Amino acid sequence: MDYTIKIGGEAGQGIQTIGGTLARLFARSGLHVFTHQDYESRVRGGHNFYQLRLSDRPLTASRDKIDILIALDKEGIHRHRDELAEDGKIVYDSTAMKETYEDPHFLDVPFENLAIEHGGNKIMSNTVAIGAVLGMLGMDLNVLHKIFEKRFGKKGEDILKGNLKAAEAGRDHAIKLCESCSYSVGTTSTSSVESKMLITGNDAIGLGAIASGLKFYSAYPMTPSTGIMNYIAGKEAEYGIIVEQAEDEIAAINMALGASFAGVRAMTGTSGGGFALMTEGLSLAGMTETPLVIALAQRPGPATGLPTRTEQGDLQFALYAGHGEFPRVIFAPGTPEQAFYLTNKAFGIAEKYQITVIIMTDQYLADSEWTFDRFDVNKVHYSDQRLRGHAIKELKEYRRHTFSESGVTPLGVPGDSTHLVVTDSDEHDESGHIIEDGETRMKMMEKRLFKKMPHIREEIAAPAFYGDNDPEIVLTGWGSTYGILKETVDLLSVSRKAAMLHFSEIYPLPETEKFDYLTVLEEASLTFCIENNGTGQFARLVRAETGYDFGVIIKRFDGRPFSVDYLLGELNAHIAGL
Amino acid sequence: MPTLQDYRGQQPAWCPGCGNFSILKSFKDAMVGMGIEPHQLTVVSGIGQAAKFPHYIRCNTFNGLHGRALPVATGIRLANHEQRVLVFTGDGDCYGEGGNHLTHAIRRNVNIKLFVHDNQIYGLTKGQASPTTMEGTKTKNQPFGVFSEQLNPIALAIALDCSFVARGFSGDMEHLSGLMRAAVNHNGFSLVDILQPCVTFNKVNTYEWYKQRVYTIEPEHNPEDKMEAFRRAQEWGDRIPIGILYKNNRTSYEERIPVIQEMPLLRHSFEVSKVEVTLNEFY
Numbered sequence: 134m135d136y137t138i139k140i141g142g143e144a145g146q147g148i149q150t151i152g153g154t155l156a157r158l159f160a161r162s163g164l165h166v167f168t169h170q171d172y173e174s175r176v177r178g179g180h181n182f183y184q185l186r187l188s189d190r191p192l193t194a195s196r197d198k199i200d201i202l203i204a205l206d207k208e209g210i211h212r213h214r215d216e217l218a219e220d221g222k223i224v225y226d227s228t229a230m231k232e233t234y235e236d237p238h239f240l241d242v243p244f245e246n247l248a249i250e251h252g253g254n255k256i257m258s259n260t261v262a263i264g265a266v267l268g269m270l271g272m273d274l275n276v277l278h279k280i281f282e283k284r285f286g287k288k289g290e291d292i293l294k295g296n297l298k299a300a301e302a303g304r305d306h307a308i309k310l311c312e313s314c315s316y317s318v319g320t321t322s323t324s325s326v327e328s329k330m331l332i333t334g335n336d337a338i339g340l341g342a343i344a345s346g347l348k349f350y351s352a353y354p355m356t357p358s359t360g361i362m363n364y365i366a367g368k369e370a371e372y373g374i375i376v377e378q379a380e381d382e383i384a385a386i387n388m389a390l391g392a393s394f395a396g397v398r399a400m401t402g403t404s405g406g407g408f409a410l411m412t413e414g415l416s417l418a419g420m421t422e423t424p425l426v427i428a429l430a431q432r433p434g435p436a437t438g439l440p441t442r443t444e445q446g447d448l449q450f451a452l453y454a455g456h457g458e459f460p461r462v463i464f465a466p467g468t469p470e471q472a473f474y475l476t477n478k479a480f481g482i483a484e485k486y487q488i489t490v491i492i493m494t495d496q497y498l499a500d501s502e503w504t505f506d507r508f509d510v511n512k513v514h515y516s517d518q519r520l521r522g523h524a525i526k527e528l529k530e531y532r533r534h535t536f537s538e539s540g541v542t543p544l545g546v547p548g549d550s551t552h553l554v555v556t557d558s559d560e561h562d563e564s565g566h567i568i569e570d571g572e573t574r575m576k577m578m579e580k581r582l583f584k585k586m587p588h589i590r591e592e593i594a595a596p597a598f599y600g601d602n603d604p605e606i607v608l609t610g611w612g613s614t615y616g617i618l619k620e621t622v623d624l625l626s627v628s629r630k631a632a633m634l635h636f637s638e639i640y641p642l643p644e645t646e647k648f649d650y651l652t653v654l655e656e657a658s659l660t661f662c663i664e665n666n667g668t669g670q671f672a673r674l675v676r677a678e679t680g681y682d683f684g685v686i687i688k689r690f691d692g693r694p695f696s697v698d699y700l701l702g703e704l705n706a707h708i709a710g711l
Numbered sequence: 712m713p714t715l716q717d718y719r720g721q722q723p724a725w726c727p728g729c730g731n732f733s734i735l736k737s738f739k740d741a742m743v744g745m746g747i748e749p750h751q752l753t754v755v756s757g758i759g760q761a762a763k764f765p766h767y768i769r770c771n772t773f774n775g776l777h778g779r780a781l782p783v784a785t786g787i788r789l790a791n792h793e794q795r796v797l798v799f800t801g802d803g804d805c806y807g808e809g810g811n812h813l814t815h816a817i818r819r820n821v822n823i824k825l826f827v828h829d830n831q832i833y834g835l836t837k838g839q840a841s842p843t844t845m846e847g848t849k850t851k852n853q854p855f856g857v858f859s860e861q862l863n864p865i866a867l868a869i870a871l872d873c874s875f876v877a878r879g880f881s882g883d884m885e886h887l888s889g890l891m892r893a894a895v896n897h898n899g900f901s902l903v904d905i906l907q908p909c910v911t912f913n914k915v916n917t918y919e920w921y922k923q924r925v926y927t928i929e930p931e932h933n934p935e936d937k938m939e940a941f942r943r944a945q946e947w948g949d950r951i952p953i954g955i956l957y958k959n960n961r962t963s964y965e966e967r968i969p970v971i972q973e974m975p976l977l978r979h980s981f982e983v984s985k986v987e988v989t990l991n992e993f994y
Binding site: 391515 | 753769774787979983989
């Protein structure tokens with residue numbers, strides 16, 4: 134069982150409500166779900182869609198063929214009709230659309246009239262649509278009932294009852310129209326299925342930060358990173374966190390550095406344009422050795438680019454951002470689960486080595502929803518590295534930047550003792566005071582950069598290797614393409630010895646001692662580097678660091694994510710000749 | 712009790728005769744007089760001659776980037792509002808590069824004390840016009856004289872309803888030290904603009920020039936009368952008032968944040984296991 138449902142229409146028509154409710158309902162019913170969204174940079178109008186895939190086995194990507202299309206306007210039909218599977222159905226409301234389609238693929242469900250007639254309000258049209266989908270799939274309304282109780286319970290009995298009746302009407306109507314439909318989900322809410330958690334990349338980063346003891350998050354709203362700030366802001370009171378909306382990204386990063394200097398775990402988040410403003414502060418973090426985590430959710434540039442769409446175009450920028458030379462770590466999770474654990478690891482490394490860790494995602498991962506059984510809180514590490522209270526009071530002397538074997542000097546909390554904590558954006562001595570002499574400068578570079586780097590490199594995990602152990606074809610990628618590559622490898626493996634090499638900890642590049650990925654690449658017949666950008670930025674990093682050149686670089690930079698089908702099409706041209 | 716010796720920092724690298732020396736002395740006097748220990752203070756600064764200030768005293772210090780002292784100070788105060796957080800900055804640093812941050816710091820009303828060494832010129836980069844350089848002043852970079860209107864930081868701050876607005880003069884240390892005490896004791900964001908001759912680069916606004924014009928605002932002035940304060944803020948030229956021009960009782964930002972009413976942010980404990988409950992919200 135593997136179905137794809139797409140909801141298309143104008144912004145503001147309820148696409149998110151229908152898709153989001155269905156995704157939650159399927160996850161609660163124990164099904165695996167994957168969703169992704171495509172929206173324009175506007176609050177009303179235009180054309181948006183929400184694509185949902187459900188299955189009884191794990192999913193990590195979207196497929197291109199649609200089984201059920203819920204079209205809320207003509208544009209929704211026009212744009213997606215060609216994507217319909219052979220026996221796919223388009224559900225629409227001929228009255229509201231003022232158009233009737235005689236094609237057998239079309240199911241005319243009067244969303245508005247059923248909503249008014251059974252629910253008592255036109256606003257319940259979306260509920261009718263949800264009911265229609267459940268009817269087509271042969272699912273009952275028990276789980277929906279529970280979701281509605283939570284959502285509408287406080288709004289009064291009438292609204293709850295109205296929505297339930299509207300859903301029933303939609304379901305009954307669709308069952309009648311869809312007698313010949315062969316959909317079978319094979320689950321009922323009454324069986325003792327294990328519910329699955331449903332989470333986006335953005336929420337997973339927010340949750341990971343909270344689970345890492347985050348206390349201060351400052352940011353300026355910017356798509357597609359804003360969801361992280363929204364999520365954490367909703368948890369301020371519960372966890373004792375301050376979320377500060379700064380006047381600009383320059384202030385955002387400087388506030389986070391101030392909070393970190395004062396003694397709390399701090400983070401900021403943005404997209405490429407905001408990150409450009411933060412680079413000065415990134416360099417300041419490097420000089421003052423102040424721990425910081427930055428979430429960088431990419432979107433296509435340059436400049437404002439395509440604000441609501443996706444791209445992996447900022448890797449080289451993140452690698453070199455900030456003036457001067459200082460260490461940094463870059464992570465690029467491939468799933469919300471990886472985003473959760475890597476955010477936790479980012480806080481650990483940032484504090485242990487007093488550096489900046491950048492977590493790179495993109496609109497595709499930020500907004501897509503995945504199902505998991507559960508994240509394991511026991512795997513979360515939390516170890517406070519700061520010198521506070523008695524720990525700093527007991528010291529005979531304290532200097533913020535004392536030279537040490539590892540390059541790391543304990544981070545004292547100002548005000549917790551009579552020892553002074555002094556740091557400077559100017560080159561400084563061990564006490565943190567401004568200096569000009571070359572000898573101290575050399576020693577500080579040794580401490581900040583050269584001594585720390587080997588230790589930091591050791592923390593970096595090997596890339597994920599999936600598929601044939603002795604592959605002839607290797608698909609390499611980083612960040613959000615993980616799920617697409619994985620499912621593509623599954624399909625290729627039917628006829629080929631194929632494997633995936635996925636990097637989620639990308640800088641410093643993992644040492645080959647842990648896993649010799651270079652040998653895997655060198656021994657394969659055909660190696661691909663697959664990137665959602667126009668220039669193959671990760672391939673360039675690999676070449677710069679290892680001298681290895683990929684056989685083929687597959688790029689997509691139209692602002693849309695890869696899909697399994699799209700990637701297969703691109704790969705086949707090269708594989709055919711193998 | 713702290714002594715002047717406790718506040719003795721590095722040897723200042725300022726020009727001999729610089730107005731910064733008397734600001735430094737006034738500040739040490741104020742801190743010692745108030746019994747504040749160096750470790751109870753965190754001084755944040757940016758870049759410029761004034762921004763070197765924390766190196767010349769002893770205190771917790773974050774000497775950050777040009778124009779960016781206020782956001783850093785905001786982060787520190789929100790993380791630990793038991794620390795006294797002060798910013799030392801200059802007219803270029805604060806009113807030029809950091810202008811946007813100043814506006815929003817005043818709006819937030821975080822309990823930060825902002826001391827601006829206002830010498831109406833860029834010193835560190837050797838004599839270019841600053842936002843407070845008087846119109847028509849000729850410099851190497853402005854050979855036809857400054858075309859832009861001189862920024863009036865006092866009027867700007869009052870217009871934004873800044874919680875405490877004062878002007879001092881480095882040539883009157885006793886008065887300045889008193890202003891510093893009043894600012895530190897005030898609850899809310901406090902701006903003290905300090906007129907300070909630059910003996911090397913500003914040949915217009917000299918000690919003599921200020922001495923002929925500066926006068927202490929009369930005790931009858933009611934600093935809580937905003938319109939009157941704004942009117943007095945317009946005075947510049949023949950007569951320049953110094954003293955507390957405006958103040959109000961706006962609630963500070965820290966007092967508004969529910970999360971830190973019981974204790975400062977950095978004292979909150981954290982238990983990873985709590986996340987289990989939050990995970991349930993994703994089902």
